[in-house]
Amino acid sequence: QQKVQQSPExxxxxxxxxxxxxxxxxxxxxxxxxxxxxxxxxxxxxxMSIFSNGDKKEGRFTAHLNKASLxxxxxIKDSQPSDSxxxxxxxxxxxxxxxxxxxxxxxxxx
Amino acid sequence: xMKVTQMPRYLxxxxxxxxxxxxxxxxSHETMYWYRQDPGLGLQLIYIxxxxxxxxxxxxxxxxxxxxxxxxxxxxxxxxxxxxxxSVYFCASTxxxxxxxxxxxxxxxxI
Numbered sequence: 036q037q038k039v040q041q042s043p044e045x046x047x048x049x050x051x052x053x054x055x056x057x058x059x060x061x062x063x064x065x066x067x068x069x070x071x072x073x074x075x076x077x078x079x080x081x082x083m084s085i086f087s088n089g090d091k092k093e094g095r096f097t098a099h100l101n102k103a104s105l106x107x108x109x110x111i112k113d114s115q116p117s118d119s120x121x122x123x124x125x126x127x128x129x130x131x132x133x134x135x136x137x138x139x140x141x142x143x144x145x
Numbered sequence: 146x147m148k149v150t151q152m153p154r155y156l157x158x159x160x161x162x163x164x165x166x167x168x169x170x171x172x173s174h175e176t177m178y179w180y181r182q183d184p185g186l187g188l189q190l191i192y193i194x195x196x197x198x199x200x201x202x203x204x205x206x207x208x209x210x211x212x213x214x215x216x217x218x219x220x221x222x223x224x225x226x227x228x229x230x231x232s233v234y235f236c237a238s239t240x241x242x243x244x245x246x247x248x249x250x251x252x253x254x255x256i
Binding site: 039041044067071078079080084123125127133135136137 | 180186235243247249250
């Protein structure tokens with residue numbers, strides 16, 4: 036079974052600061068990668084996907100992928116209280132299902 | 146508004162009772178999933194359904210079975226629930242890419 040590991044487990048960021056989340060995966064055949072965000076009491080919601088090596092920016096969120104190093108990260112710039120949530124990375128090999136990581140809890144302190 | 150609806154939101158069952166968790170979607174998505182979420186373990190895949198009566202085991206299918214008789218409806222059944230099946234269960238659907246729409250979850254407590 037493929038494993039997707041996330042770090043850190045939890046993170047406290049000051050409002051306006053930068054949050055950095057890391058994810059390592061185990062299979063070089065993975066086609067692309069997602070970041071999902073889950074607010075308390077809700078289901079996860081897709082944040083952004085990345086499938087090419089390098090950076091992808093969407094608003095305050097930047098994902099970085101390095102397939103050779105089996106590594107993907109998410110950076111949240113100018114963190115807001117509404118960014119406080121549980122963040123999952125997930126890998127997709129095609130034809131089956133997303134494999135989710137263990138999650139990183141982000142708390143933005145005012 | 147595209148939606149995945151899970152019922153019930155909260156459920157308490159005694160060990161040995163049968164449990165039915167229901168999921169509906171209004172997007173005509175072919176593929177649906179059941180995951181369970183436990184602290185520190187993330188989301189673990191229980192079952193996949195590719196369409197009506199076309200189901201496949203996920204990574205942790207033991208103790209669970211599923212039913213999909215209509216494209217918009219996917220059920221998870223626990224026959225004789227165990228205390229280690231206490232968890233939050235999420236249903237998701239997709240058109241076939243990996244952009245999932247999740248429901249709000251069912252919080253199951255087995256006592």
